[in-house]
């Protein structure tokens with residue numbers, strides 16, 4: 001069993017929710033609830049909440065993630081944020097390639113790879129999201145599709161890079177729908193992703209990689225999903241906006 005050796009990570013993905021003053025309130029309630037966590041705790045906040053999040057979580061066990069990053073260091077890219085802007089602001093992690101970005105904002109496997117590599121080069125840890133649509137699952141091409149997403153996302157990354165990468169398996173049909181994958185469905189794909197990484201790198205790299213499940217994970221189903229061998233944590237949308245629920249999920253991931 002390698003699960004025990006891996007870092008369990010519970011990451012909140014706030015999406016486009018919470019103004020800075022609302023973020024302050026949420027973080028202040030969350031800090032005491034997760035202070036004894038036995039896993040890594042991350043909050044993925046909107047850009048405008050980064051300053052308040054970094055400030056409030058200083059000296060706590062909560063880490064701050066952004067929800068996107070550009071791959072260039074600076075330049076004429078209106079509306080984008082560079083890796084260095086994030087590191088200087090105190091951000092440690094960045095969510096990349098979320099299905100909402102792929103679906104609504106033209107994110108592709110290629111830009112996911114560029115963003116993830118730029119993040120790594122700047123010292124940020126990317127949480128790379130992959131996952132199939134309902135149509136793909138029903139057509140029986142989940143593994144083929146997810147394999148391609150994983151291989152493309154990790155293109156030109158070294159084994160050393162992989163030590164700082166997190167992969168989040170998020171079936172699109174389970175995101176924000178209240179329809180969670182069963183623990184068997186989630187485990188099957190997370191184990192498959194680990195196999196793909198083993199084939200492209202090594203067993204040691206694959207065994208050490210944190211793979212999260214995301215998609216309607218909540219206080220009620222987290223323990224069950226997290227009990228699976230290849231599910232090392234969660235990327236949590238809706239439930240991350242409720243401090244008590246998020247703390248229950250953190251507790252379920254704590255060893």
Ligand code: PGA
Nearest residue numbers: 175176215216236237238
């Ligand atoms: P959800 O979102 O937990 O609200 O389904 C998960 C995600 O999109 O990361």
